[in-house]
Amino acid sequence: MIDFHSHILPGIDDGSRDFNESINLLKEAKENGFHKIISTSHYAINTYEVPEYKRIELINNLKSEVNDIDIILGSEIFLTYNILGLLSEYKASSINNTRYILFELPLRNYFPNLRDTLNKIKENNYKLILAHPERYKLIQDDFNVLYQLRDMGVLFQSNYASILGLYGLRAKIVMKKMLKNRLTNFLGSDVHREKTIYPKIPIALNKISKIISQDYLDDLTLNNAQIILNGENL
Numbered sequence: 548m549i550d551f552h553s554h555i556l557p558g559i560d561d562g563s564r565d566f567n568e569s570i571n572l573l574k575e576a577k578e579n580g581f582h583k584i585i586s587t588s589h590y591a592i593n594t595y596e597v598p599e600y601k602r603i604e605l606i607n608n609l610k611s612e613v614n615d616i617d618i619i620l621g622s623e624i625f626l627t628y629n630i631l632g633l634l635s636e637y638k639a640s641s642i643n644n645t646r647y648i649l650f651e652l653p654l655r656n657y658f659p660n661l662r663d664t665l666n667k668i669k670e671n672n673y674k675l676i677l678a679h680p681e682r683y684k685l686i687q688d689d690f691n692v693l694y695q696l697r698d699m700g701v702l703f704q705s706n707y708a709s710i711l712g713l714y715g716l717r718a719k720i721v722m723k724k725m726l727k728n729r730l731t732n733f734l735g736s737d738v739h740r741e742k743t744i745y746p747k748i749p750i751a752l753n754k755i756s757k758i759i760s761q762d763y764l765d766d767l768t769l770n771n772a773q774i775i776l777n778g779e780n781l
């Protein structure tokens with residue numbers, strides 16, 4: 548499986564605290580079925596601003612320590628009108644240097660000019676993937692927002708542990724509804740710390756497999772991510 552969302556790099560954001568924890572996270576990932584992890588450290592202006600070259604360095608250091616697991620460059624970018632500037636200046640990163648961008652929104656607050664901001668990014672030939680839609684109040688309050696975003700071309704990455712209720716009942720309900728309506732395009736751990744999400748992946752997978760078909764599950768855990776990593780269009 549490919550983990551589409553992770554905070555495994557040490558000391559970059561609120562994820563892994565040091566190199567040792569990152570190594571442990573990679574081991575946990577392997578033990579729980581992942582062979583590739585997309586590293587999506589937060590990039591948020593004024594909060595988490597570690598530039599791309601530093602994250603590449605850390606990825607290379609980790610890769611030299613752990614075998615049989617690939618780590619791929621990416622970011623989870625807190626949406627900003629200047630997202631294109633962050634990418635062109637090699638601050639934030641797209642997924643594996645493709646045109647696909649993983650972005651997040653404020654969890655509880657409304658993002659001003661959302662539609663304009665997303666359209667501007669789209670007009671510049673980038674493709675948007677919203678991280679864990681099920682966690683936003685905006686979507687918990689009105690599921691139809693998801694269809695509006697989808698019709699604008701936005702793709703969706705859900706968190707494995709949402710189905711276990713780890714982010715609350717409302718997130719769990721939205722996640723279930725997204726799966727039933729085939730709205731989710733990718734699954735990710737959104738792991739931040741060792742001994743948290745990765746050991747719960749088998750039980751989350753079990754729950755998800757009771758809701759959707761094996762074919763759709765294969766797309767969510769592996770195929771869709773691999774298409775993007777290959778530089779193809781989903």
Ligand SMILES: [Fe+2]
Pocket residue numbers: 552553554623678737
């Ligand atoms: Fe995240």
